[in-house]
Amino acid sequence: MVKIKDIMKKYVVTVNPELTLSDAAKIMTNNRIGSVVVTQKNKPIGIVTNEDIVKVVAEGRSPKNVKISDMKPVRKLVTVAPEDDMLKVTRMMIKKGVKRLPVLKDGKLVGIVSEKEILLVSPELINILSEKLKDRVERVAKPTEIISGICETCESYSDDLKNIAGRWICETCRD
Helix, strand or coil: CCEHHHHCECCCCEECCCCEHHHHHHHHHHHCCCEEEEEECCEEEEEEEHHHHHHHHHCCCCCCCCEHHHCCCCCCCCCECCCCEHHHHHHHHHHHCCCEEEEEECCEEEEEEEHHHHHHHCHHHHHHHHHHHHHHHHCCCCCCCCEEEECCCCCCEEEEEEEECCEEECHHHHC
């Protein structure tokens, strides 16, 4: 089992919430990264991505005039631990619709993991998961139907999942 601590980037670029989005964009460009973690008193409170900056521009606002603290959080900051399993984290990223996750240990920022790190370790995993989970999201399977996806008991991929008491269970775990 691959742990997040084995694939995460240990150097994380952080910013103060009082910076403008323009400043954040310059920092991201200079570091060739797609996000910065927003910290206050050394604690992560949010994340700004290149998509957030594009959204502000699309709304007709200038990134020079918008502070990070002025942005309304789209969602609660999702974090993971260094000991978390990569498969579990991949599933969480897909479910939550995020591409990057700060890694915290005892409340302290110790790294960041993105789809990029997961792809470098296991490119076939992301293809299987994204296609199968996208299929599950786009349609609601009937409880009597057999579907493909991740078993909710053993977390293995299966083309033979059945709905047992509201959980999708593979053939092996049903036995």
